[in-house]
Amino acid sequence: MYNFFNYFLLVYIIVVGAILFWFIFHFLNEKKLFLSNKQLSLDKDDS
Amino acid sequence: MKLFFQNKKNLILLIIVSILFIVNLINIIFFTPMIADQHWAQKIFYVHVPSAWVGFLGYFIVMISGFMLLIKNDIKWDDTALAAAEIGTFFMALVLITGPIWAKPIWGTTWIWEPRLTTTLILFLYYMGYFMFRSFGGNIERIRRQAAVLGIIAFINVPIIFLSVQFWDPEIQSHPQVEMANQPPEILYSFLFSLSVFTIMFILMLKYKVHLINLKNLSNKNV
Amino acid sequence: MLFSLIKKELMMEFRSKQIILSMLFFGLAIILIFALSSNVSRVILSNYAPGMFWLMNLFIIVLGVHRSFAYEKDFDAFSILISNPIDRGLIFVAKWVSGFLFISVTQFVIFVPFFKLLLLEFPENTLLFLSTTLFINIAIMAVANLISGIVLRSKFSEILLPLLLFPLLSPIAIAATKISKSVISLQPFAMWNEWFLIIASIIVIFGLAGYALFDYVVEE
Numbered sequence: 124m125y126n127f128f129n130y131f132l133l134v135y136i137i138v139v140g141a142i143l144f145w146f147i148f149h150f151l152n153e154k155k156l157f158l159s160n161k162q163l164s165l166d167k168d169d170s
Numbered sequence: 171m172k173l174f175f176q177n178k179k180n181l182i183l184l185i186i187v188s189i190l191f192i193v194n195l196i197n198i199i200f201f202t203p204m205i206a207d208q209h210w211a212q213k214i215f216y217v218h219v220p221s222a223w224v225g226f227l228g229y230f231i232v233m234i235s236g237f238m239l240l241i242k243n244d245i246k247w248d249d250t251a252l253a254a255a256e257i258g259t260f261f262m263a264l265v266l267i268t269g270p271i272w273a274k275p276i277w278g279t280t281w282i283w284e285p286r287l288t289t290t291l292i293l294f295l296y297y298m299g300y301f302m303f304r305s306f307g308g309n310i311e312r313i314r315r316q317a318a319v320l321g322i323i324a325f326i327n328v329p330i331i332f333l334s335v336q337f338w339d340p341e342i343q344s345h346p347q348v349e350m351a352n353q354p355p356e357i358l359y360s361f362l363f364s365l366s367v368f369t370i371m372f373i374l375m376l377k378y379k380v381h382l383i384n385l386k387n388l389s390n391k392n393v
Numbered sequence: 394m395l396f397s398l399i400k401k402e403l404m405m406e407f408r409s410k411q412i413i414l415s416m417l418f419f420g421l422a423i424i425l426i427f428a429l430s431s432n433v434s435r436v437i438l439s440n441y442a443p444g445m446f447w448l449m450n451l452f453i454i455v456l457g458v459h460r461s462f463a464y465e466k467d468f469d470a471f472s473i474l475i476s477n478p479i480d481r482g483l484i485f486v487a488k489w490v491s492g493f494l495f496i497s498v499t500q501f502v503i504f505v506p507f508f509k510l511l512l513l514e515f516p517e518n519t520l521l522f523l524s525t526t527l528f529i530n531i532a533i534m535a536v537a538n539l540i541s542g543i544v545l546r547s548k549f550s551e552i553l554l555p556l557l558l559f560p561l562l563s564p565i566a567i568a569a570t571k572i573s574k575s576v577i578s579l580q581p582f583a584m585w586n587e588w589f590l591i592i593a594s595i596i597v598i599f600g601l602a603g604y605a606l607f608d609y610v611v612e613e
Contacts, residue, residue: 127211127275134214134268138221139195141264145375149382150175156385157173163392240609288563296560299553306549312612316543319606320557323539326602327561330595334564337587338571 174381180374187371194367202360211275216361218272220368222265222290226328227372228258229293233325236318246380248314249387251321252304253379255297257372262294285335292331296324394479398487405464406495412460416453416499423449424503424510431511439513443573446507447566450526451533453503454496455555458537461492462545471545475611482604484611485538489603492534497527516577525576525589529569532592535599536561542603542610568592 175181198216205212235251238244269287270280281287300320304313406412427445431438465471475481504523508515516522537558544553568588575585582589 127209130271130275131210131213134217134271135195137267137271138217138264141260142371145260149378153174153382153385156382156389160385160389160392163389167392240606292560292563296557299557299560302549302556303544303547303553306547306553308547312546315609315612316546319543319610322606323561323602326598327564330564330591330598334567334591337591338567 174378180377183374183377187367187374190367191371194364197360197363201356203354203356208276211272214268214272216364217368218265218268219361220365221261221268222286223365224368224372225258225261225265225290225293227369228254228261228376229297229321229325229328231376232258232321236321239314239318245314245387248318249380249383250376251318253376253383255300255321257375257379259294259297259301261372262290262297265290266294283335283339285332288335289328289331293324293328300324395483395486398479398483399490402461402487402491403494406491411464412457412495413499415460416457416496417502419456420449420453420499420503421506423452424507428510435512438511442508442511442513443577444570445511446573447529447569449503449507450496450500450530450569451559451562451566453499454492454533454537455558457495457499458492458534458541459551459554461488461495462538462541463550466545471611481608481611485542485603485607488538488542489534489600492538493527493530496530496534500526500530517579518576522573522576525572528589529565529572529592532565532595532599533562533569535596535603536565539599539603539607539610542607564591565595568595 175184194216198213202213202216204210231254232251235247235254239247239251266287269290273282274280300317303320304317427449431441433441465474474484501523504526540558540561541550541554544550544557547553568591571588572585572592575588
């Protein structure tokens, strides 16, 4: 533990993982919103 | 209305950011010098300090957007404010998580009441209140305006908090490596490169988030 | 205009005495809990006394300010107030001044039980202690009234007010504890003048910000 590599690894995994997770989460969210938006506007056009 | 990354420019920006980030990581791991006594733990500051910088930048944009919303009354400023607040809080949370992990090998203790960390904690708590305030419902126009005022108050308080904590306990010095200019060039340039990568990534995240908020507003109107 | 607003606040309080009495008894309840939950010797307690004093003050100020804004919600009095052609920043100033008077009166009364019930000695320069306390009250009241004006209309104002207020009051809490501690231990002014300046700058900054922003805060 003297060279503290574990701390370094933990921090970088957290940071990189969090940023990746942010992008993936928002991408899936956007897909869901986009599809539901398309569905809603199609329904509106029908009625 | 298209998906965000169907737009050519945004896709190019995403690719550039990804490449820069990987280059940054490689640079930090292989090409930055190893400091005695601190070894690998010293390299944490290449992501910890840029995260803090991006967090404060986000909150600064919340204040500016708040001003513009109050002056111009255009809703897109509130969208920018909300997006910047969320991304800023995301990075502040990263600072608060990585801070103790960095402090443990360097300082020996998990938490320390030094000005920057304390300011980060106070702002983080305050913005949790900000998000609760926004989500508690009511007239949306009123909420936008009042949230703008909350954002302005948050940032004008930052120098006050910083100065108070600095005077609070003179024995607690800031983190080492706080005097950037005195650092040898290899550390300084790598740090500046990391800082710019994080800033460009913040800009991409901000644009993406504003687009998502627009999409959500649109779907709320359609309902 | 400002005078009539302040007179209105003071008369309402004079008739019902709600705010001062509730602040007073809540303060006594807090002192009781402090006394019961601190199982330490008098020396340690006297070191911690300034912090506890300001902790109690922060809690009773949250209660008092919330009450002072909440009675405007009855009968929609607030809408009638802001539909008048007055400078809305003056409403903030009136609430600020009246709130300062209420908390000062409460503190003059509660200062005695605080030191007596916790078995501490009175500070030797009592007058200086009380005057610095009043000065700090001005700062706390400025921040508290501005935030209270914002959360007033929301449904959950009772939760949002302390949630938003306490992070903002952190520098004042640090400064207040430092000033009180220095005054109690009879240090000369030069030792604590930086905290005094911090409180003064908070008063200026939040006073101006409150006066300027209150207009946008209370728009319909």
